[in-house]
Amino acid sequence: MSETKATIIPPSGSGTAGPAFPPGRYGRRRDPRRLGSRRTRLVVAAAATTAVILAGTVVAVTFGEQYGPGRPYEATVERFYDVTDEQVVVxxxxxxxxxxxxVCAVRARSRDGAEVGRDEVRIPAGDEARPQVVHRLATSDRPVTGEVQRCWPEP
Structure with a gap:
């Protein structure tokens, strides 16, 4: 069996563009052009970086206002007690x-994490900025915790 010769790549600086492939054999070849000048690439990279930083800042501020500490309607459980098979006091x-x-969503969960009681509690308007609320929550099974899931303005 005879050996097939590979395409010879001319040495650099010889004036030819690169290897010569048989026509139609390997598909259309693209010219190895540069993607714009260095200055254009730097401007595009700087603009993309600035856009990512601005978008991240907007998202961080928005979520910080909605879910961060100190927002209106933030609930804190002081304690839960009087735990029985049918109730918990939160x-x-x-x-x-x-x-x-x-309005606050109060719930109780069992040992395995299942929700065994849930209720929406209305907190009326008053003079206090942080009113204390005591709510007796009926449950379908013995709870191990009572918690306030979230609060929101009454519509």
Whole structure:
């Protein structure tokens, strides 16, 4: 069997563009051009970096206002007690803007994490910025915890 010769690549600086491939055999070849000047690439990279930083800042500020500490309607469970097979008493405080009412979702969970009780508690408008609320929550099984899932303004 005879050996097939490979395409010879001319040495650099010989004036030819590169290897010569048989026509139609390997598809269309692209010219090895540069993608714009160095200055254009730097400007595009700087613009992309600036856009990513601005988008990240907007997202961070938005989520910080919605979910961060100190937001209106933030609830804190002080304690839960009187735990039986049918109930739990949850004592909590909630930040409510003056003159507004709020609704808080209170729930109880069992040992395996299943939700065994849930209720929405209305906090009426009052003079206190952080009213204390005591709520007796009925459960379908013995709870191990009572918690306030979240609070929101009453529509």
């Amino acid at each position: 004592e909590f405080s909630v930040v409510v803007p003056p003159g507004e009412t709020a």
